[in-house]
Amino acid sequence: MKNPHVWDLFEQFTFQAINKGHKHCSAWLVVNRIRWETTIETTGNDFKISNDFIAHYARYFMALHPQHEGFFKTKQLKEEKFKLPKGIYYSGYEPLADPTE
Numbered sequence: 001m002k003n004p005h006v007w008d009l010f011e012q013f014t015f016q017a018i019n020k021g022h023k024h025c026s027a028w029l030v031v032n033r034i035r036w037e038t039t040i041e042t043t044g045n046d047f048k049i050s051n052d053f054i055a056h057y058a059r060y061f062m063a064l065h066p067q068h069e070g071f072f073k074t075k076q077l078k079e080e081k082f083k084l085p086k087g088i089y090y091s092g093y094e095p096l097a098d099p100t101e
Contacts, residue, residue: 006049009034010057018068027058027072 013033017025031054058072 003049006034007057007060009037011061014061014068014071018071024071024073027054027061031057 010030013030014025017030031049031051035049055074055077058074062069062072062074
């Protein structure tokens with residue numbers, strides 16, 4: 001992961017929403033809070049979060065925390081439209097081996 005601190009904030013802010021009782025949330029809302037916190041509330045080097053990665057952050061969160069599956073509403077990604085052979089999983093970036101093996 002190129003910017004692990006972005007992931008840490010995504011996870012932190014998502015859990016804050018969950019712990020406040022929210023059953024669903026927008027990944028865009030979480031990312032825009034990260035943008036606010038890193039631009040307005042802190043000092044240091046600015047960095048950008050591409051909108052192209054927001055859906056991947058949401059899916060990654062729900063994959064790591066399956067008890068929160070459905071917390072983020074997701075649409076089918078372009079790359080998900082291609083049927084992959086059995087045992088091949090798509091991470092959004094490259095094919096992966098079967099994670100259950």
